[in-house]
Amino acid sequence: MLNIKRASLGAIMTGLLLMLAAAGLQTETPAEAAILTWKANLTGAEENPPVPAGFGTGTGEFYFDDAPSERTLTYFVTVTGIDAANVTAAHIHRGPVGVNGPVIYPITAPDGTAAGITYFAGTQKLTEADVADLRAGNLYVNVHSVANPGGFARAQLFLPGSSAIISSIQGTIDAWNDQDVERFIAGFTDAGLVDVLALDPETAEADLETFIGEDEVSLSSLTNVRISGTTATGDLVLEVGNALEAYTQDFVLEGGIWKLDSAVLVPAPVPAGVQTVDMELREFAFVYDKSKVTSGRFAIEYDNTGDQVHEIVLFKLDTTAPLLQFLQSVDMEGPPPEELEFIAARAPIEAGEQGNIVFSQPLSNGRYALICFLPDTDDPEETPHFIKGMFSEFPVDAGGGGVTPPSTGDAGLIASHSQELSLSFLALGAIAIVAGLGGLTVAARRVR
Numbered sequence: 353m354l355n356i357k358r359a360s361l362g363a364i365m366t367g368l369l370l371m372l373a374a375a376g377l378q379t380e381t382p383a384e385a386a387i388l389t390w391k392a393n394l395t396g397a398e399e400n401p402p403v404p405a406g407f408g409t410g411t412g413e414f415y416f417d418d419a420p421s422e423r424t425l426t427y428f429v430t431v432t433g434i435d436a437a438n439v440t441a442a443h444i445h446r447g448p449v450g451v452n453g454p455v456i457y458p459i460t461a462p463d464g465t466a467a468g469i470t471y472f473a474g475t476q477k478l479t480e481a482d483v484a485d486l487r488a489g490n491l492y493v494n495v496h497s498v499a500n501p502g503g504f505a506r507a508q509l510f511l512p513g514s515s516a517i518i519s520s521i522q523g524t525i526d527a528w529n530d531q532d533v534e535r536f537i538a539g540f541t542d543a544g545l546v547d548v549l550a551l552d553p554e555t556a557e558a559d560l561e562t563f564i565g566e567d568e569v570s571l572s573s574l575t576n577v578r579i580s581g582t583t584a585t586g587d588l589v590l591e592v593g594n595a596l597e598a599y600t601q602d603f604v605l606e607g608g609i610w611k612l613d614s615a616v617l618v619p620a621p622v623p624a625g626v627q628t629v630d631m632e633l634r635e636f637a638f639v640y641d642k643s644k645v646t647s648g649r650f651a652i653e654y655d656n657t658g659d660q661v662h663e664i665v666l667f668k669l670d671t672t673a674p675l676l677q678f679l680q681s682v683d684m685e686g687p688p689p690e691e692l693e694f695i696a697a698r699a700p701i702e703a704g705e706q707g708n709i710v711f712s713q714p715l716s717n718g719r720y721a722l723i724c725f726l727p728d729t730d731d732p733e734e735t736p737h738f739i740k741g742m743f744s745e746f747p748v749d750a751g752g753g754g755v756t757p758p759s760t761g762d763a764g765l766i767a768s769h770s771q772e773l774s775l776s777f778l779a780l781g782a783i784a785i786v787a788g789l790g791g792l793t794v795a796a797r798r799v800r
Contacts, residue, residue, distance in 0.1 A: 388416040388515035394431065394495060394505035400452050403504050408434030410495060410505040416486065418522055423483055427459055429472040431495050431505055436470045442495040444476065446485055448608075449492075449508050456482065459493065480526075484535070487511065487519045489608030510608070514577040517584060517603055520610040522571050531565035533557050540612045541604050547614045567593045584610060589620055595696035596620040596710040620710040622651045628708075629653065633662040633701060636742040638722050648715035648748040653708050656701045662724050662737065663699030664709065667692050669719045675745060695720070715748045722746075 394410030396403030410431035417424045431439065442460075447453020460466045462473050472495075478486065485491050489510050494503040511519050524539030526532075537545070537560065542553045551559050569592050577586040582605040590597040598620040604613040622628060626649055632639040633656040644650060656662050671678050671691040682689055696709050724742040727734035 388418055388511055388519060390414055390510070390512040390515070392493070392507035392509065394429070394493065394507040396500075396504055396506075398449075398492075398506040398508065399494075399500075399503050400450055403500055406433070407500055407504040408432065408495075408497065410507070412493060412507055414509065416511065416519070418483075418519055420526065423478045423480070424475050425478055425486070426475040427472065427493070429459065429493060429495070431470045434470070434497060434504070436468050438498045439469060440467050440496045440498060440501065442466070442472050442493065444509075445492050445494050446482075446490060447492060448488075448490050452502070453490075453492075456491075484523060487516070487523050487609060513579060514584075514586070517577060517579075517586065517610040518571070520603075521612075523609075524612065525569050525571055528565055528569050533560045533564055536560065536564060538609070538611075541606060544604075544612045544614060548612055582606075583613075587618075588615075591712050593694075593696070594711050594713050594715070596712055617707065619708045620651075622708070622710055625649070626651050626710070630655070631664075632657050633664070633724075634658040635660060636724070636728070636737045636740040638664070638724075638742065638744040640744075642746045645746050646749050648717070648750050650715075651708055651710040653706075654698070654701065655706045656703055659703050660729055660737075661700045661702055661726060662742070663697065663701055663726055665697040665699070665723045665725060666695040666709075667721050667723070668695055668715075669693075669721055669745075671719075675721055675743065700726070714750065717748050717750055720746050720748060 390413075392412045392414065394412060396405065396407055396409070408431055410429055412427060412429040414428075415426040417426075425444075429442065441458065443455040444457040444459060445453045446456050457476050458466055459472045459476070460474055461469050461471060482491065486509060489508060491509045493507050493509065495505045496502070497504045510516070520539065524536060527535035527539065534557070537556055540548060545551050545553045545556050549556065569590070575587045577584060584603040584605075586601050586603070588599045588601045590599070598618045599615045600618055601612065602614045603610040605611075627644060627647075629640055629644045629650045629652055631652050631654045633654060635658045640652075652664070654664060669675070669678070669691060670693065673681070678689075678691065695715070696711070698707065698709055701707070722744045724737040726737050728737060728740060
């Protein structure tokens, strides 16, 4: 028997992306969200060992460009209470609070002068390792003098408030896109691995190796952040591939990093000008008005009116073969067929559950299929829902060019074929979901 344990990738990456701009909503643009700013006081008390008062202090203003193409730290540091002639150097060091660490970059005056000055300003390109340390609070600025060669004024570089959360989320997104399992897992609490990813912390690394980074994820903005001590909540929208997911996301501060801890799926914002299409899920059919989807510019508002759990898996088909005939031809032992392009999914959808699927871009012209691969829990044979009729095709023909998929029949027309189709098609459901990780559903497969 094949069991499929699923979690929405929006759930997996929740927190990863936030309120997409839509009419009437105030959101940050990606560029604005990428510039993180904060101020810090440099004191002798932060040195190790502490330096008594009277040897000089400082103030600093910092700007971190978190865009993946930039990763730059701009600094403006002024020290006071000391003669410029006694200042010997200033650096960015690697090390947590209270720990002396190695120099990684000098900081200088705008003209490059490194000593005998009390004002430092410049921009430093950071490596990905530096960025990870900055997000974790493991970088600090230190100014050195003749009297205190180890440093007389130090400030740990902590990203502030919601900016720190954004940066931590961006780090988790980067790890996903880079297929860096260890760094990705580090973005979650143990509870988050269970609640958000539906993974056992003990086996999460091995499970993630099978599907991490299958599609690109990007960060848009963060809104309505509420921080209380070491916990926070924010409103998010995740864009993965061509679909959006919205969440109320909880975070926990651990080791200087805001980690994903739990998430609740909420309806995604529908952009202005996008038509909503009501879709009813029942045993065993997708019921909706096909005339409303041909433009490709629509959002699905679904309602599971049935008694069983259902799912929506949307593919684009690059074949003229009848859908069931094509599925029968798939090699279950091989890779997912090239003719199937995963677009989006929502799973599982409990009985009585309502929600939506919103696309970030209109669907392109072509042939599309909606499929529910879940087994009929009232059937001793656990026949997949699509074999009992829960599949549907529709064309997108925004330009009026006449895209017409072959007629394979919709809900209720294929139940008579159920004895001819192997239950291995349930395995195809797992393959399709795993292959389409970039959409809204991912699966950690368990075969028993």
